[in-house]
Amino acid sequence: MSGAGFNRLAGVVLAGGQGSRMGGQDKGLLSFREAPMISWTLQQIRPVVDQLIISCNRNEHLYARFGETLVGDRKAGFSGPLAGIEAALAELDADVSHLLVLPCDTPLVSQQVLGMLVRHARLYPGHIVFLKTGAREHYLHAIIPACHRTALEQWLAAGQGAVGRWYRQLPHVALDVSRECDCLLNFNTPELLAVG
Template sequence: MTIPGIILAGGQARRMGGGDKGFLPLGDGTLLDRVIARLGPQVSGLALNANGDSGRFAGLGLPVIPDSLPDYPGPLAGVLAGLDWAAGQGAEAIVTAAADTPFFPGDLVARLVDVSSDMDVPLALAATPDPERGMSRHPTFGLWPVALRHDLRTALEGGLRKVVLWTDAHNAATAVFSGGSYDPFFNVNTPEDLARAEEMLEVMA
């Protein structure tokens, strides 16, 4: 399959005081710089899901795709926007990654494709082991088939907001990643998280 990557940056970053979390500094660049560098080699092309003035992302040189539904209905709206864009590109599926998660696995796409390879309509989410819940799924990191975009649109227009309710309804596969010494899906929601990300970056260097 030809699989473009969609970086989900449509959130409002309330816990960071608003604005675009992706532009927060990390190491010698930004959060978005690290996400682009990590996802780019794994996919056939990249686009950014974000709302508002797309001009603020002009320096990235990426297509910017806004939500097609109003009032920030959550990450599934970004997935739908990505699927609609990918359909116009002739792609069969997309992989999504969050703009605030700088350390996700370098084999994310390969593993998502592998666990869903026997499905008629491949759909998969990333997950990590959780000592309390057994498994913690990461719904902004997934493989999404273009064939289900109209089903997703109908679900969103009907009020669905929780990602896993929709993915479970379609028997999504799960790709389990072990973080080892760090959580590969650690995301930055607060200033304290950003400081922690800097510490993690130093350890990995």
Template sequence: MKQPLGVILAGGQATRMGGGDKGLLPIGGGTILSHVIERLEPQVAGLALNANGDPTRFSALNLPIVADSIPDFAGPLSGVLAGLDWAAEQGASHIVTAAADTPFLPCDLVPYLMLAAEGTNIGLALASSPNGRHPTFGIWPVALRDDLRTALQAGLRKVVLWTDSHNAATADFPNDQSFFNVNTPEDLAKAQAML
């Protein structure tokens, strides 16, 4: 398997944070998103951001912005599909996704996901830690994008329902804190302290 492309999922509505872009909130001399980029970019062959609305608000990042093709904020799977469609245009076979609100994501995320995916016939795997699976952190084969599009158009929204139907592997990570995500102002304060 070649080095996958990376897609940061930032297409949600951030309702628990009062709306807006959680990834652009300041933390430790940068933004949450700048920390995610710093950790993910060295692990992938190229990087894009899945975001909806006006893409110019992310222009400082110098990343391709890919919007959901499924309307009405259909959830993370819609962002995965947008990433898979972008990757298909680049001729890539896989993408790795990460959530835009997780500033401490593992610096070895991609190799462990690739290793787990190699044990499957289609190359699909999700990250897991002692707290459970992390469905926004996965490696996804471009070959399944039409299957995913059909499932989304039929109303499927739960990531694990779709990944389980394809016998996704699991890449186990020992540290729950790597997947700490910022959902509330309290979480932001906690992340600042963790830094």
């Protein structure tokens, strides 16, 4: 598949992390405003994508209740977010040209911001497009062309794992959404979750 066009859009919600800042708990399943945290992200992403995937490495029976395709890292263990993205890219429908990536621990993400990201990605169909707020880059709020799957496989096979460094190996562009920065807040510690 070439990187020339923007056809159908798939989405992946990354819930395969170790949850080390949460004492090893599975963040996507932690309660946020009386519902599993991932359910808020799924609610916002569903209207935006044509295919939806959840990347998880444990508790598959609990994630299955959300009714979406589940994938796990191809390598055992917790290999980082790029491994979840790699697994999702391998699962895309044949006519999907791009993958929208979101973490499970930003439950306040809005359809408005996702719409802005999609519109920007349509302007740069061969680029990885990610969000930023001022100087802070949000690499896991991104749209990745499916044509970059091989490049990602090679990056991971070489033992690399840094998301931002991989993006910088390829055409990329950041979209500044500083006015919407509250919706990108990561609830990745017990203290933040308690006040959420």
